[in-house]
Amino acid sequence: KGNAKRAGLLATQGIRGGANRTVLERIKNSGNIFWAQSDRNWYLNGAAVHVSMIGFDNGIEKDRLLDNHHVPNINSDLTGASDLTSAKPLDENKGICYLGTYKIGSFDIDSTTAMKMISLPKNPNGRSNSDVVRPWVNGLDITRRNRNMWIIDFSDMTEGDASFYEAPFEYVKRVVKPERDNNNRERRKKYWWQHGETSPGMHAAIDKLSRFVGTPSVAKYRLFTWLSHPTIPDHQIVVFARNDDYFFGVMQSKAHELWARATGTQLREAESGFRYTPTTTFETFPFPFPLGKEPKSDKQVKTIAEVAKELVEQRDHWLNPEGASEAELKKRTLTNLYNERPTWLDLAHKRLDEAVFAAYRWESNLSDDEILARLLALNLERSK
Secondary structure, X not given: OOOOOEEEEXXXXXXXXXXXXXXXXXXXXXXXXXXXXXXXXXXXXXXXXXXXXXXXXXOOOOOEEEOOEEXXXXXXOOOOOOOHHHOOOOHXXXXXXXXXXXXXXXXXXXXXXXXXXXXXXXXXXXXXXXXXXXXXXXXXXXXXXXXXXXXXXXXXXXXXXXXXXXXXXXXXXXXXXXXXXXXXXXXXXXXXXXXXXXXXXXXXXXXXXXXXXXXXXXXXXXXXXXXXOOOEEEOXXXXXXXXXXXXHHHHOOHHHHHHHHHHOEEOOEOOOOEEOOHHHHHOOOOOOOOOOOOOOOOHHHXXXXXXXXXXXXXXXXXXXXXXXXXXXXXXXXXXXXXXXXXXXXXXXXXXXXXXXXXXXXXXOOOOHHHXXXXXHHXXXXXXX
């Protein structure tokens, strides 16, 4: 009605990202944000969450304060530097990044059950149960220790084709079907032997590779690891259909981590971590060279690959040292490693960052805001 000159908004920190951000975009289109706390801890009754606080008007206020600093503008993602919300998807990044399967039912089994099924004679179709009984990992298997879990996955097979794999099929019929009979979605009830989301695109992309890259969709640290065929990733894992060390190195670099944090969202609960998405985070990220066109003979491409391989080997040696007891191994997780961040790890990441910056033809001493500004400029240049 025009009676108020200013208004305030208190929301969880997720207001800055994804579909939630349309609220702030609407405010920017009809007026402007003149004051904001982008990410503030909020403690209430013992619970700690991340919140954002926003003050806005019709655009008349010209003095803008973001996180207690004067800035020329406050973007809809509550940043004051480059407006990363203007980044566009890049064609060269499509068809690489996927979410794992969403099982919706007790398709997961322990290793003993899996080995029994795999060791059975071949089925009437002449195939082994290893086609559909495969290692399975979720986010905790990456950030903590691999639990050696397995899963039955018929992908998008018909009921007839799936039934040829007798032992796995009968297991799913006995254990999963009663669960799915009560599912509210008609498709999941009708196709009870299939995962809730079968991810055919992901299967087609990773099944032809001996290894591929994975990262938890939500994590305190943006960590990447190699997953080997025939592993099936859970929907809590974002997977990348690339098997080269160069790609891994750029993904694990500071440039990509800054972009991922800036274009992703932090979860409501404090210390819960940041969410990584295939669309807004990966498909907009500009690599030093457009994906698929990186010159393999380029010195910096080779250097990134070498340094990335060394980083993975050093991490693996720390995670699984020879002669370590079971009690010691339980403490050796990627999360604990990055919590401690020993000097050797810090130096390994610095070598990787320097190699990646050199591939971009950047100086090695850029500030975080300068890195994001250059990445955005490169994104907009390539998306024309």
